[in-house]
Amino acid sequence: MLTFSKGGTHPQEFKEQTSGLAIEEMPIPDELEIVLGQHIGAPCTPTVARREDVEEAGLIGEVKKGLGVPLHSPVTGKVKAIGMSAHPMRVSVPSITVSVNHEAEPKKYELQDYQGLSGKELLKKVHDAGIIGVGGAGFPTHVKLSPPPNSPVDVLLLNGAECEPYITSDHRQMLEHAEGVVEGAKIILKILGITECHIGIEANKPDAIQVMNEAAEAASSGDCSIRVRTLQVKYPQGSEKQLIEAITGRKVPSMALPSAVGVVVQNVSTAKAIYDAVAYGKPLYEKVVTIAGKGIHRQANLLVKVGTKIKDIVDYLGGLEPGLTKIIMGGPMMGFAVSSLDIPITKTSSAILFLREDEIDTRPHSQCIRCGWCLDACPMGLEPKEIGIYVEANRAEDTEPFGVFDCFECGSCAYVCPAKRPLVQFIRLAKMKAKRT
Incomplete structure (x- = not known):
């Protein structure tokens, strides 16, 4: 099976807690705190004022200078405040608080004819929908899909490895929305003007491999080739440079971007968001998040509105369990421990782990023994x-x-x-x- 050549580890997976749980739509809480800086680059400037009415999918923030994407309201409601919200890394960040109007009808999206659109028109739809890399990095997708002219791209890789322990949100997206992921890949291929796509999935997801294989074969034609590649189960298989080496054999030079070796990498959930944006005109304002660990009453893969607080998720899933020791936003390898339940979900949130003492190592560290x-x-x-x-x-x-x-x-x-x-x-x-x- 395919893998990268240097290093790597094999942590216990713990994916059985949620891998069999279908994506569940969480009821909208009474209030959302929508962070203004959800992407790499310049944070959004609010385009709304306090007490102003907002509609679901309506523009509430935009980047006037620098790298970034617009921000949309996940709900219909009223702006309660423009202030600060808790954040796992920066302590606090600017945000817009929206009080939800539960009486409003959810916005309905209809399939649009997008087949005749040019690559440039498709790219604009990706930007206007506020699409960023939802796998964790948060890089604006329209920029990633505009590689420099001196780095011609010939291969698209979709990252379905999901190598971090506990997390199964991408796994469920592939199982439940395989056609959307593959159609998103075809849109990306058209934007890039290339025909070759590989979808990398670790071997511990045989059901996803089968479903994605079927969708890829059905979507492949003379105009594009989409192929699923089975990867060895090894962490960090889903890292960009490691994925590129495993599937293409190309090695990205130090401090260089994947486009330097002719590759663009996108997460499978980002591809699904691109499909929703282009085919339905739906902005990115909700996220599938894995909730796992023994410290929460019920585990789940939840579809939540961006801006939903951890405490609202905890209440919905039945509360915390005795013995809770640590809460982590993200996976146990690359996530951040948090001390507050007031932190809101962003477009890049992939998981929240509620871990008891028997799930973590609390021993103090000691001096380096130079074991290598x-x-x-x-x-x-x-x-x-x-x-x-x-x-x-x-x-x-x-x-x-x-x-x-x-x-x-x-x-x-x-x-x-x-x-x-x-x-x-x-x-x-x-x-x-x-x-x-």
Whole structure:
């Protein structure tokens, strides 16, 4: 089976908690807090004022300068406040709070004829719908689908690996919306002006592989080739550079983009969002989120409106369980521990984990024993142990020779470390200090 050549780990999967649970639409809470900066780039500027009425899918924020995409209201209601919301990384961020009008009829979307649209017209629809990479990075999709002229692209990869433990939201999207994912791939191919697409799925999702295979075969024609590729179960198989190497054999140079080797990578759920935007005119304002762990009364794959708070999800699923020790937004390898239930869901939220003590390792870390396990595990061939030692010695600005800026913080080093050293946190600190010098 296909995989990348260097490093990687095999953490316990825990996907059985939610992999068999169909996507469930959560009732809309009374209030949403919609973060203005949900993407990489400049945050949105509000286009609405306090006490103003808003409609579902109506524009509420736009980026006037710089990299970004517009923001849409997930509901019909009234702007309660333009203020700040809790955030897992930045403590607090600007947001728009909307009080929901539960009496309003949900917006209905009808299939539109988009087959005759040019690539440029399709790309504009992607931008206008506020599509970003929903797999976690949040990069504006219309920019990713506009590679520089000096880097011609010939291959599209759809990322269905979903290699993080616990998370099954992409798995369910592929099972329940295979045709939408594949149609999204065809739209992307037309925008890029290419014909070759590969969909990478880890071997631990045989049902998704079968369903996606059938959809891909039905959609393939003389104009485009869409093929499902089975990947070895190994973390971080879903990382962009590792996925590219596994499927195409091409290696992206240090600090370069995938387009440098003729590849564009999109998440399968992003492809589905592109299909919804182009075929139905539906902006991106709701997200499938995996809720897992023993610390929540009921696990689920929920379709929630962007801006829904964690506490509303907890209430809907029956509350917290005794022994809850840690709440993580995202997966256990790359997610962020949070201390508040007031944090709202964004377009990039993939999971919320409620973990009890028997699901996590709470032992304190100790000194590096120079075993070299982190070097073996690093998929980028870096030296995490040296970065950690330099950070502890207050020399974070000297870590660039060890490849600190090539690290994408997958957590493989910290996972295998027998001393339980917080290597990812060391690396984040090193990047921050090195950038200041």
